[in-house]
Amino acid sequence: MKIFSAPQVREADAYTIQHEPVSSLDLMERAASRCSAWIEEHFSPKHPVYIICGKGNNGGDGLAIVRQLLLHGYDATAYTIQGATSPDHTANLLRLRESYPDKVHPLNDLQEFPSLPPDALIVDALFGTGLNKPIEGWMGGVIHHMNNLRQKHTIIAIDMPSGLRADSTSLHTPVVQAHHTLSFETWKLAFLMPENAAFVGQVHILPIGLHPDYLTHTPARFHLTDLETIRTIYQPRDPFGHKGTYGHALLIAGSYGKMGAALLSARSCLRAGVGLLTCHVPACGYEIMQLGEPAAMCITDSEIQHSTHFHLDIADASYTTVGIGPGLGTHQQTALALEKLLENFRSPMVLDADALNIISVYPYLLYRIPQGSIITPHPKEFERLFGKTANDFERLELLSSKSQELGIYILLKGRYSAMACPDGAVYFNPTGNPGMATGGSGDVLTGILTALLAQRYTPKAAIILGVWLHGFAGDLAAASLSQEGMTAGDITTHLGAAFLQGI
Numbered sequence: 001m002k003i004f005s006a007p008q009v010r011e012a013d014a015y016t017i018q019h020e021p022v023s024s025l026d027l028m029e030r031a032a033s034r035c036s037a038w039i040e041e042h043f044s045p046k047h048p049v050y051i052i053c054g055k056g057n058n059g060g061d062g063l064a065i066v067r068q069l070l071l072h073g074y075d076a077t078a079y080t081i082q083g084a085t086s087p088d089h090t091a092n093l094l095r096l097r098e099s100y101p102d103k104v105h106p107l108n109d110l111q112e113f114p115s116l117p118p119d120a121l122i123v124d125a126l127f128g129t130g131l132n133k134p135i136e137g138w139m140g141g142v143i144h145h146m147n148n149l150r151q152k153h154t155i156i157a158i159d160m161p162s163g164l165r166a167d168s169t170s171l172h173t174p175v176v177q178a179h180h181t182l183s184f185e186t187w188k189l190a191f192l193m194p195e196n197a198a199f200v201g202q203v204h205i206l207p208i209g210l211h212p213d214y215l216t217h218t219p220a221r222f223h224l225t226d227l228e229t230i231r232t233i234y235q236p237r238d239p240f241g242h243k244g245t246y247g248h249a250l251l252i253a254g255s256y257g258k259m260g261a262a263l264l265s266a267r268s269c270l271r272a273g274v275g276l277l278t279c280h281v282p283a284c285g286y287e288i289m290q291l292g293e294p295a296a297m298c299i300t301d302s303e304i305q306h307s308t309h310f311h312l313d314i315a316d317a318s319y320t321t322v323g324i325g326p327g328l329g330t331h332q333q334t335a336l337a338l339e340k341l342l343e344n345f346r347s348p349m350v351l352d353a354d355a356l357n358i359i360s361v362y363p364y365l366l367y368r369i370p371q372g373s374i375i376t377p378h379p380k381e382f383e384r385l386f387g388k389t390a391n392d393f394e395r396l397e398l399l400s401s402k403s404q405e406l407g408i409y410i411l412l413k414g415r416y417s418a419m420a421c422p423d424g425a426v427y428f429n430p431t432g433n434p435g436m437a438t439g440g441s442g443d444v445l446t447g448i449l450t451a452l453l454a455q456r457y458t459p460k461a462a463i464i465l466g467v468w469l470h471g472f473a474g475d476l477a478a479a480s481l482s483q484e485g486m487t488a489g490d491i492t493t494h495l496g497a498a499f500l501q502g503i
């Protein structure tokens with residue numbers, strides 16, 4: 001699913017008005033009716049609804065929602081900011097005043113903000129995608145006041161929480177902290193940024209019938225992975241396939257005290273369909289691996305506690321791909337071995353965890369990573385590799401520019417993991433839950449991505465599909481075990497069900 005910028009949303013709006021054709025007032029009526037239907041579905045008429053309306057079309061939506069709710073037996077009231085209003089706003093104001101003159105009140109300063117009865121809902125229709133500067137003065141006070149009321153009253157934002165910019169940071173400016181955001185047609189980039197979590201609450205995308213030609217043909221740089229994309233990527237297994245068909249992966253992982261990471265990664269690699277798996281571990285890990293996962297082959301390092309050189313077969317390129325990093329440790333000898341690996345193995349590989357921590361100490365190694373490889377930093381690892389940024393939008397730009405500069409796929413892990421591709425596109429992943437915020441979840445992901453590369457998915461396909469499956473398996477694990485009760489290994493045990501149900 002494409003994520004459009006605020007100017008693109010305006011273009012989609014104009015294109016729809018011109019080509020459907022539909023009047024802009026009717027499109028507003030349609031958008032508002034999706035919102036009032038959502039409110040009616042989730043809240044009974046015993047909740048009085050207070051809708052705070054700005055001067056533009058977001059406020060126009062708010063006025064139409066008030067009228068629609070009143071028609072359906074709800075007690076709804078509009079509070080409107082005074083000033084020059086947009087034409088569709090003006091038309092809706094007249095319509096509302098005509099039928100329900102006592103349901104519109106002016107809001108010229110904070111003193112005029114209504115005192116709310118218990119159970120009242122606040123609908124925020126102050127500003128949407130037309131916000132053109134940070135909110136200042138008494139309107140900032142209104143937002144502050146609404147946020148103070150959020151403990152007692154549910155706040156529902158129309159299209160955007162007011163004050164939030166769709167495409168750039170809103171840090172240090174007043175923004176409504178909504179419980180629910182009802183947004184039209186497409187996700188906005190701002191909703192996916194961790195720094196905005198407190199503002200957007202739960203996001204509900206409401207289709208309003210924007211013209212499909214515009215949505216299909218307009219290029220977008222940012223995407224949110226959806227089931228349709230996943231179904232296009234997924235390749236069913238060949239009925240005549242044999243284990244050679246699905247690749248031979250080498251997983252380099254583990255050190256003394258962290259063999260669990262290697263085991264978690266190996267198990268998920270096997271459950272994600274690899275043909276053959278060999279694990280390289282330090283000598284202390286031999287029995288752990290052999291007993292822990294009989295389907296994996298195991299080769300050991302000459303050192304007992306950490307790895308110092310990786311198996312010679314690497315130079316013969318007999319492995320389809322390599323996954324390296326989980327629990328590896330950052331010993332200097334391991335760092336040297338990583339440098340040699342990067343010299344000898346030139347196909348796309350997966351680098352995670354300690355492999356990335358080593359690279360952040362020896363940054364020149366970044367430039368030796370084979371083209372098309374996948375690196376999977378969590379935010380702290382990302383910062384160690386590429387430095388600090390002032391906000392999440394700057395971090396996103398840094399992520400994308402490094403991916404393009406280095407010719408590698410960079411996965412920044414989190415609630416909506418961001419996958420930056422060397423062609424400049426960035427994909428966000430919607431699956432997953434906070435139950436996955438537990439040690440070892442990332443190791444499981446490394447195994448999955450390594451397995452998909454081994455099966456000869458392109459790196460772009462592997463990363464989009466792998467991250468989706470990882471999150472979906474995590475969601476299934478949470479559904480059966482609870483977010484608290486699940487562990488990283490439960491993500492792996494639910495991978496089979498994720499293939500069956502998530503694609």
Ligand SMILES: NC(=O)C1=CN([C@@H]2O[C@H](COP(=O)(O)OP(=O)(O)OC[C@H]3O[C@@H](n4cnc5c(N)ncnc54)[C@H](OP(=O)(O)O)[C@@H]3O)[C@@H](O)[C@H]2O)[C@@H](O)CC1
Binds near residue numbers: 009054056135184210
């Ligand atoms: N997408 C779709 O397809 C559809 C979209 N629709 C709806 O339209 C919304 C976009 O409407 P919009 O363009 O009129 O902008 P909106 O958000 O109401 O704000 C503009 C007003 O706010 C003002 N203003 C701005 N910043 C300010 C500030 N910091 N401080 C103070 N004032 C500020 C600005 O005043 P100005 O600065 O221009 O004088 C102007 O008056 C969209 O979010 C959705 O709800 C649906 O109705 C139909 C289908």
Ligand SMILES: Nc1ncnc2c1ncn2[C@@H]1O[C@H](COP(=O)(O)OP(=O)(O)O)[C@@H](O)[C@H]1O
Binds near residue numbers: 413
């Ligand atoms: N709140 C969340 N919502 C969705 N996914 C999450 C959440 N928290 C963590 N995850 C996922 O869990 C994984 C954690 O990875 P990582 O931090 O590397 O864990 P570890 O180092 O313990 O293996 C990532 O894939 C991340 O996207």
Ligand SMILES: [K+]
Binds near residue numbers: 157
């Ligand atoms: K709003």
